[in-house]
Amino acid sequence: xxxxxxxxxxxxxxxxxxxxxxxxxxxxxxxxxxxxxxxxxxxxxxxxxxxxxxxxxxxxxxxxxxxxxxxxxxxxxxxxxxxxxxxxxxxxxxxxxxxxxxxxxxxxxxxxxxxxxxxxxxxxxxxxxxxxxxxxxxxxxxxxxxxxxxxxxxxxxxxxxxxxxxxxxxxxxxxxxxxxxxxxxxxxxxxxxxxxxxxxxxxxxxxxxxxxxxxxxxxxxxxxxxxxxxxxxxxxxxxxxxxxxxxxxxxxxxxxxxxxxxxxxxxxxxxxxxxxxxxxxxxxxxxxxxxxxxxxxxxxxxxxxxxxxxxxxxxxxxxxxxxxxxxxxxxxxxxxxxxxxxxxxxxxxxxxxxxxxxxxxxxxxxxxxxxxxxxxxxxxxxxxxxxxxxxxxxxxxxxxxxxxxxxxxxxxxxxxxxxxxxxxxxxxxxxxxxxxxxxxxxxxxxxxxxxxxxxxxxxxxxxxxxxxxxxxxxxxxxxxxxxxxxxxxxxxxxxxxxxxxxxxxxxxxxxxxxxxxxxxxxxxxxxxxxxxxxxxxxxxxxxxxxxxxxxxxxxxxxxxxxxxxxxxxxxxxxxxxxxxxxxxx
Amino acid sequence: xxxxxxxxxxxxxxxxxxxxxxxxxxxxxxxxxxxxxxxxxxxxxxxxxxxxxxxxxxxxxxxxxxxxxxxxxxxxxxxxxxxxxxxxxxxxxxxxxxxxxxxxxxxxxxxxxxxxxxxxxxxxxxxxxxxxxxxxxxxxxxxxxxxxxxxxxxxxxxxxxxxxxxxxxxxxxxxxxxxxxxxxxxxxxxxxxxxxxxxxxxxxxxxxxxxxxxxxxxxxxxxxxxxxxxxxxxxxxxxxxxxxxxxxxxxxxxxxxxxxxxxxxxxxxxxxxxxxxxxxxxxxxxxxxxxxxxxxxxxxxxxxxxxxxxxxxxxxxxxxxxxxxxxxxxxxxxxxxxxxxxxxxxxxxxxxxxxxxxxxxx
Numbered sequence: 001x002x003x004x005x006x007x008x009x010x011x012x013x014x015x016x017x018x019x020x021x022x023x024x025x026x027x028x029x030x031x032x033x034x035x036x037x038x039x040x041x042x043x044x045x046x047x048x049x050x051x052x053x054x055x056x057x058x059x060x061x062x063x064x065x066x067x068x069x070x071x072x073x074x075x076x077x078x079x080x081x082x083x084x085x086x087x088x089x090x091x092x093x094x095x096x097x098x099x100x101x102x103x104x105x106x107x108x109x110x111x112x113x114x115x116x117x118x119x120x121x122x123x124x125x126x127x128x129x130x131x132x133x134x135x136x137x138x139x140x141x142x143x144x145x146x147x148x149x150x151x152x153x154x155x156x157x158x159x160x161x162x163x164x165x166x167x168x169x170x171x172x173x174x175x176x177x178x179x180x181x182x183x184x185x186x187x188x189x190x191x192x193x194x195x196x197x198x199x200x201x202x203x204x205x206x207x208x209x210x211x212x213x214x215x216x217x218x219x220x221x222x223x224x225x226x227x228x229x230x231x232x233x234x235x236x237x238x239x240x241x242x243x244x245x246x247x248x249x250x251x252x253x254x255x256x257x258x259x260x261x262x263x264x265x266x267x268x269x270x271x272x273x274x275x276x277x278x279x280x281x282x283x284x285x286x287x288x289x290x291x292x293x294x295x296x297x298x299x300x301x302x303x304x305x306x307x308x309x310x311x312x313x314x315x316x317x318x319x320x321x322x323x324x325x326x327x328x329x330x331x332x333x334x335x336x337x338x339x340x341x342x343x344x345x346x347x348x349x350x351x352x353x354x355x356x357x358x359x360x361x362x363x364x365x366x367x368x369x370x371x372x373x374x375x376x377x378x379x380x381x382x383x384x385x386x387x388x389x390x391x392x393x394x395x396x397x398x399x400x401x402x403x404x405x406x407x408x409x410x411x412x413x414x415x416x417x418x419x420x421x422x423x424x425x426x427x428x429x430x431x432x433x434x435x436x437x438x439x440x441x442x443x444x445x446x447x448x449x450x451x452x453x454x455x456x457x458x459x460x461x462x463x464x465x466x467x468x469x470x471x472x473x474x475x476x477x478x479x480x481x482x483x484x485x486x487x488x489x490x491x492x493x494x495x496x497x498x499x500x501x502x503x504x505x506x507x508x509x510x511x512x513x514x515x516x517x518x519x520x521x522x523x524x525x526x527x528x529x530x531x532x533x534x535x536x537x538x539x540x541x542x543x544x545x546x547x548x549x550x551x552x553x554x555x556x557x558x559x560x561x562x563x564x565x566x567x568x569x570x571x572x573x574x575x576x577x578x579x580x581x582x583x584x585x
Numbered sequence: 586x587x588x589x590x591x592x593x594x595x596x597x598x599x600x601x602x603x604x605x606x607x608x609x610x611x612x613x614x615x616x617x618x619x620x621x622x623x624x625x626x627x628x629x630x631x632x633x634x635x636x637x638x639x640x641x642x643x644x645x646x647x648x649x650x651x652x653x654x655x656x657x658x659x660x661x662x663x664x665x666x667x668x669x670x671x672x673x674x675x676x677x678x679x680x681x682x683x684x685x686x687x688x689x690x691x692x693x694x695x696x697x698x699x700x701x702x703x704x705x706x707x708x709x710x711x712x713x714x715x716x717x718x719x720x721x722x723x724x725x726x727x728x729x730x731x732x733x734x735x736x737x738x739x740x741x742x743x744x745x746x747x748x749x750x751x752x753x754x755x756x757x758x759x760x761x762x763x764x765x766x767x768x769x770x771x772x773x774x775x776x777x778x779x780x781x782x783x784x785x786x787x788x789x790x791x792x793x794x795x796x797x798x799x800x801x802x803x804x805x806x807x808x809x810x811x812x813x814x815x816x817x818x819x820x821x822x823x824x825x826x827x828x829x830x831x832x833x834x835x836x837x838x839x840x841x842x843x844x845x846x847x848x849x850x851x852x853x854x855x856x857x858x859x860x861x862x863x864x865x866x867x868x869x870x871x872x873x874x875x876x877x878x879x880x881x882x883x884x885x886x887x888x889x890x891x892x893x894x895x896x897x898x899x900x901x902x903x904x905x906x907x908x909x910x911x912x913x914x915x916x917x918x919x920x921x922x923x924x925x926x927x928x929x930x931x932x933x934x935x936x937x938x939x940x941x942x943x944x945x946x947x
Contacts, residue, residue, distance in 0.1 A: 471679035477666035478638050478673040478750075479693035479740065489692075493683045 020402040027409040034424030041427045042265035058262030071249035079227030087220045090174030098182035100305045102314045112175045117559050119512035120168035122548025124236045126329030127164045129336045131155040135343030156241035167325030229417035231515040246271050247419045268420045279415040336545035355542045372527040376510035378446035380503040383453045391461025410458040418515030440522030448516045453506045464498035504562050589616040591780045598645035606632045608804035621783045623791040624801030630784045639666035672741035673750040678733045680725040687721035690739045711739040731762045751783045788828050800824045825874050834914045838869045849914045856940040871945045879942035882922045885933025893936045897928050
């Protein structure tokens with residue numbers, strides 16, 4: 001025993017221990033530097049490869065261009081217009097699932113959960129197949145009717161983009177957030193109203209909705225902020241029609257010859273400030289004064305609203321919505337991938353396997369598949385390692401001065417849209433001597449994706465460790481196990497469900513995100529999501545449909561396996577971010 | 586039993602932020618002793634236990650186990666928990682849910698690289714000791730609260746630690762099981778001749794289990810002694826109160842040395858045993874403490890020696906006994922008494938004190 005290692009309260013600087021300083025420095029570097037580089041870059045009027053020169057020219061150029069202001073305005077308009085119907089619908093569906101006797105509520109809930117994971121880019125492609133003015137199936141079908149001459153639908157419009165968003169991740173995510181709130185609302189609150197003489201409807205109007213309204217509002221604000229960050233659908237549908245939101249405008253600036261880095265960073269900086277202010281207010285308003293407290297009262301409500309005959313109407317409505325927004329586009333994605341030439345149903349032999357065969361023979365596809373799997377794998381592994389350690393530190397009951405700072409750093413990427421993170425990192429990647437390892441490499445992309453995963457992953461691990469409690473760990477230490485032995489034998493197995501869930505979520509989001517790799521990839525590191533973008537821009541719709549379907553199938557296979565093992569339960573991993581995509585309309 | 590010191594605290598200090606949790610505490614625990622830390626929640630008793638285990642780092646003083654310094658912040662020494670060779674049972678039991686009963690108990694042996702056949706033998710023995718033979722293969726989550734508690738105990742004693750730490754081990758059990766476990770725990774401690782430090786807020790647990798009790802309040806050890814000493818001769822008001830109901834009257838000490846008494850407001854007197862109130866001189870105002878069960882309630886009449894007259898103010902029916910508030914010696918006293926000879930509200934009564942059972946405090 002005498003030669004046992006001795007712990008000495010070690011070196012401290014400003015009250016921080018050495019380990020804290022290392023962790024804080026690393027995270028400050030990863031989370032803050034992209035933002036700083038974006039701001040600094042916006043004042044750098046030289047091009048990235050030349051020595052820096054500072055001035056306001058970028059800002060003047062960007063904001064004297066009406067297109068910039070239009071893009072900013074349109075971003076807000078899109079997010080607001082989408083918010084109303086999607087929030088209303090989500091509240092309605094959540095209420096039907098949790099508080100009424102609508103049959104099949106559980107199945108609807110699972111379906112919404114599933115729909116949330118379906119990547120939006122293939123869905124958007126499917127809506128093109130359905131709604132394109134020249135070859136879209138719905139248009140050609142309607143035009144064949146005698147009295148319709150013009151194509152009635154056009155997806156490449158403001159309302160087209162809004163429509164597609166009504167079926168992608170955001171709305172399903174809102175249902176997933178709201179359903180447990182409706183379900184958990186303290187039964188006694190409603191029962192008290194009933195005993196006091198209120199009928200079902202009065203109770204709903206005077207108690208249930210008012211009590212839940214702060215949270216419905218919170219979900220709405222969350223949806224609005226996420227909606228501002230929406231990118232994929234706007235890129236695919238907006239670009240052909242010249243409809244730009246700020247994200248696609250930044251993308252466009254960088255596609256010009258020569259690339260307009262200055263204007264892009266100036267626009268990005270403005271938007272980041274806007275988002276930061278919104279996010280700050282959101283946090284302050286909803287987390288400071290515990291508006292949520294009243295709702296988590298004891299006792300789950302068993303009292304359900306009887307809809308009578310209306311319950312079948314409600315169920316039919318939900319099924320219809322699901323069929324139109326999810327099943328219909330996926331079916332046409334399948335059809336599209338098997339058609340010789342999409343839209344030409346009257347050919348002698350309209351169906352073929354050739355797109356799939358060509359896809360799997362295409363070395364570009366095979367390279368991209370490898371890239372994507374490696375990027376997603378690296379993202380998942382790096383995220384689990386980094387954020388499990390941070391989550392462990394944040395869950396520590398010991399007073400730690402760095403906790404607040406660390407929590408803030410890990411939350412910061414929450415306000416950084418993927419395209420801006422990509423832009424900020426692009427500057428760093430180009431400027432550092434390590435650019436060989438970072439710029440245009442799969443590691444650089446994986447690093448960027450890992451940074452973006454920080455907020456949800458950190459929170460999930462933190463609550464995971466908090467749930468475990470310290471006793472299990474301490475019991476192992478007192479039993480004689482070293483810290484390392486305890487970590488591998490006790491902590492890691494116990495936190496494994498959280499780690500696997502986070503790993504899978506981050507893997508899925510890495511497979512489908514476009515906004516981050518779109519500025520960071522090169523021909524050698526091109527992932528599948530970018531290849532899909534190229535196919536759809538070059539008009540290779542059939543092959544694009546096949547690829548989109550393939551990505552969807554990979555994601556679905558993953559979540560089916562995850563569900564089988566009881567993983568991916570988002571309500572428990574405290575997800576605040578729409579994880580598989582950057583948008584929520 | 587005395588003199589063979591296992592654990593020693595020398596002026597140990599622990600702060601959380603600006604609050605002092607363990608306030609310059611010194612005590613020793615002897616080999617084979619059942620030593621209890623008794624106090625209300627938040628008094629620092631659990632922190633004291635965690636300081637011994639190495640789960641907290643002290644801010645001052647020294648902790649010595651079997652002659653080896655476990656922690657001495659001044660010298661920069663703090664042995665990590667896994668190097669202290671202790672057994673500990675947590676209030677939550679801390680049974681690892683992903684391991685079977687066998688693996689939970691085998692854990693301390695595995696980390697000590699005990700050979701496999703010995704592990705099997707020792708685990709079987711430990712489980713037999715706590716009455717869980719045949720449960721080896723069960724998952725920890727399939728156990729009842731009482732069974733989990735036994736697993737935790739088996740895990741804590743399986744490698745014969747030099748010191749067994751128990752943190753409110755019985756508090757999560759129902760009353761009946763608690764009584765049973767209490768007896769089993771005491772029997773086990775005697776059989777294995779274990780040195781035990783036991784943390785509880787339940788005074789009856791402390792009384793029935795311990796060789797010595799330390800009554801802890803606000804980070805200080807108010808009194809350390811045998812259960813009988815701390816119960817019958819509390820040296821502080823807090824100790825008397827915390828260990829159960831106390832009757833307190835005020836008066837002035839008269840006389841000296843072997844012949845002393847306390848004069849109460851109504852000119853009544855209570856004799857004081859010589860062993861209490863050392864240093865209290867003639868004419869000092871004091872409080873006289875006595876346990877209600879040492880006071881006999883007599884019907885009204887002429888006040889005799891060691892008797893105080895009073896009047897019943899309220900009577901409360903408590904099921905197996907009656908509870909009275911009595912106005913006596915210008916104070917309101919709370920007394921329990923048998924149902925056999927009930928007294929009505931307003932009745933005159935006499936309180937007969939046993940001089941051998943009273944304690945005086947300045």
